[in-house]
Amino acid sequence: MVTFPGKARGSTTGRPIMVLLDALGERWTLRILWELRAGPMTFRQLVDSTGGLSPTLLNKRLKKLRELDLVAHEGSGYFLTANGVELGELMMPLSRWADRWAKRLQMR
Numbered sequence: 001m002v003t004f005p006g007k008a009r010g011s012t013t014g015r016p017i018m019v020l021l022d023a024l025g026e027r028w029t030l031r032i033l034w035e036l037r038a039g040p041m042t043f044r045q046l047v048d049s050t051g052g053l054s055p056t057l058l059n060k061r062l063k064k065l066r067e068l069d070l071v072a073h074e075g076s077g078y079f080l081t082a083n084g085v086e087l088g089e090l091m092m093p094l095s096r097w098a099d100r101w102a103k104r105l106q107m108r
Contacts, residue, residue, distance in 0.1 A: 023068055028053050029061055033080070036071065037088055040079040 024030055028050065035041060035049045046062075047055055062078060065071035070084040080088065 020068075023064060026061065026064070028057060029065070032058070032061055032065065033070065033084060033088065036078060036080050036084070040074075040077040042077040046078060 024033075031050055031053070032046065035046060041049065043055070043058070043062075046058055047053060050058070062071060062073075065084075066073065068083075069081050070087060071078055072081050073079075
């Protein structure tokens with residue numbers, strides 16, 4: 001059984017939403033998840049597709065994403081778990097909202 005990683009920067013509650021938002025807010029994390037949305041990728045493909053992410057930092061982010069059960073690794077490479085796919089689906093409405101928000105800000 002895996003213990004929930006209930007730690008988040010700036011929060012002492014360990015609430016799941018705080019842990020998730022903290023993890024997603026780390027540099028390159030969302031980009032990694034975005035790149036994996038189309039299917040499995042090898043480590044080298046991830047390095048190349050992110051355009052500037054160092055292998056050391058990629059290793060660190062992938063380790064965290066695996067601990068959070070958002071990404072897994074098998075022979076074909078790294079891929080989104082069911083949790084990672086579901087998170088991506090939930091992020092799409094937020095992305096659409098952000099697009100509308102940005103347009104409203106530009107019109108001010």
